[in-house]
Amino acid sequence: MPALPGYKAAAAARVDDWIKPHHGGARVAMERPHMSGSTLSSSALDERRRRILFRAWRRGVREMDLVMGRFADVHLPTMSEAELAEFERLLDVPDPQVFAWIIGGQPPPREFDTPLFARLCGLKRETPASADETP
Numbered sequence: 566m567p568a569l570p571g572y573k574a575a576a577a578a579r580v581d582d583w584i585k586p587h588h589g590g591a592r593v594a595m596e597r598p599h600m601s602g603s604t605l606s607s608s609a610l611d612e613r614r615r616r617i618l619f620r621a622w623r624r625g626v627r628e629m630d631l632v633m634g635r636f637a638d639v640h641l642p643t644m645s646e647a648e649l650a651e652f653e654r655l656l657d658v659p660d661p662q663v664f665a666w667i668i669g670g671q672p673p674p675r676e677f678d679t680p681l682f683a684r685l686c687g688l689k690r691e692t693p694a695s696a697d698e699t700p
C-alpha cells in the first residue's frame with residue numbers, strides 16, 4: 566500500500582521523540598509536555614458524565630477544548646444533576662460565542678450568566694463589598 570503524502574509510519578514518528586545531544590552522547594527520550602487530553606479517568610464515571618467529558622474535550626477549537634475539558638476534569642465528578650444539565654446546554658453553544666463570553670468580548674446571556682459559568686471563567690460570584698470595606 567503506498568504511503569500517503571505527509572504520512573509517517575508509527576515507528577518513524579517515534580524517532581522524532583528522540584533527541585540526539587550536541588555533545589555526541591547517546592540519544593535520550595524527551596518527554597513531551599502534557600498539553601492536552603483529559604486527566605480524568607472516565608471508567609469511574611456514569612454514562613452521562615462520560616459523554617459530557619468527551620464533548621468537553623472535543624469542541625473543535627483547540628482553545629475551547631482546553632478550557633472546557635480542563636473544567637470538566639476538575640468539576641464533572643462533583644456536579645449536581647442541575648449543573649450537569651447547565652453544562653450540557655453550555656456545550657451546545659458554538660465555540661466563538663462561548664469564547665467571547667469567557668474573554669469578556671461579549672456579556673453572556675442571562676441564562677448562561679450563572680455560578681457554574683463564573684467557575685468556568687475562574688471568577689467568583691460574590692456580593693459586592695460595601696464602600697467602607699477595604700480589599
